[in-house]
Amino acid sequence: MAGNVIGKYLYGRGRGRLAVGLCVLSTCLLPLHLKADSYPSLSCADAPSQAPFTTAHEWLVASVYAGHCFEFQARAVSIDAIGVRTLALSHRVRDGVRQQVVQHLDGPSVSVERRSIAGHLAWFPAGESDSVSAPEAWAEHVAEYYDITLQDETRVAERDAVELRFSPIDSQRYQHTWWIDQATGLLLKHVLSDAQGRVLETFQVTQLRSPTAYSGEVPRPTDEQMLDQPWQATWLPEGFVEQPLEPGQQSGQRVYSDGLAAVSVFVSPASQPALEEGLHRVGVSNAAVLLIDVGDQSWQLVGIGELPVELLQRIVQSVQFE
Incomplete structure (x- = not known):
């Protein structure tokens, strides 16, 4: 959701919406009237250095920046109850727009493209400090509902990685495990499990090619779109x-x-x-x-x-x- 899963966000959400046949707090929520030009955003110039991080929070924040600020080509595999699929992924930024493309390499030729505003993030309320950045607010929000443990010195797709385990503190969500590339902060692998520890899905990059940090400007949107549903x-x-x-x-x-x-x-x-x-x-x-x-x-x-x-x-x- 934070936009830092290589292709997984695009592939998983898009597939769910299409497959269902559609055109994917314990308290009541009022509609959020947020203008597009007030969306939380990040600047690639603010990305943390890639020196080894020591905490789960630091790796989470780094992964958000990496998902927006690296262009790359990749090969990946997705395994779930439907079967095994091999995928070609690409991510680039052009004129302030993120372009994510997933191409199926098995069976019928299928290519899915998702475009989104570069640098603009999912929205989560900041903590007590107004100076907290959007990526940090997201990481803090996740930590409120998942116990996060960090393990280092692992490898995925011939790249050094760290492992983050997200164990829900209640019965209202699934377990997640991430493997994050130490050199870039990109998410290389994601495993989703149910409360009994049964693996529901594995998504893994098998080859990461030419990851390059994006250094261009991210223009702010000018249109104003409102969440105003009846x-x-x-x-x-x-x-x-x-x-x-x-x-x-x-x-x-x-x-x-x-x-x-x-x-x-x-x-x-x-x-x-x-x-x-x-x-x-x-x-x-x-x-x-x-x-x-x-x-x-x-x-x-x-x-x-x-x-x-x-x-x-x-x-x-x-x-x-x-």
Whole structure:
């Protein structure tokens, strides 16, 4: 979610949304009216030096900068219940826009491209200090809901790496393990596991080619996009925060994240044929579909995310119209 997984963010979220057939706090949340030009952002000039870091927090912050500030080509493999896929990845920045491309190397030729504003991050509230940077606010938020342990001296794809283990402090999220490249801060491997320790997905870079630090300017956006929907989810797992609208995001969509996991909720007029109501499995993601009537209008509610299915269902059932 922080934008620092090599291709995984693009591949996993995009695949989930397409596969489901869509065009992917214990308290009520009010809509966040955030303008695009007020999004949290980072400057590659502020990236920490690549001297060896000693804490999990330092590596987390470095990984955020690396995900935005390195251009590269890579090969990767994704393993989950669907099967094994080999992928070609690329990441570059042009005219202030990040271009992430994933090409499937097995089976039918499939290429997916995602464009996003360079340097602009997911939104999480800063701590007590107003001087905390956006990457640091994200890292601090993650640490509130996961116990993070750091292990060094490991290798992935013939590169020296450090291992970070994220163990949830409650039963409302999955376990994550990251392997971060020591030379660049790029995420080389991600393993997602359930509460019983069963591996749900492994995503691993097998070859990283020509990682080059990006040093160009990142222009600020001029358009103002608002998250202003006539509905909202009134219950979320603790720590999940609504995210600002991104370019290309559907008007009937809200996205919530705890920093590692993300949940997308889609609301649209029910049409024929509607998606089958109930719970569905979409790769490593779960999906919940609910049909409701509000006045004389029927609505289809869909939630998809890497959360235990009972929590995802509860989120969808909590949607209320204004």
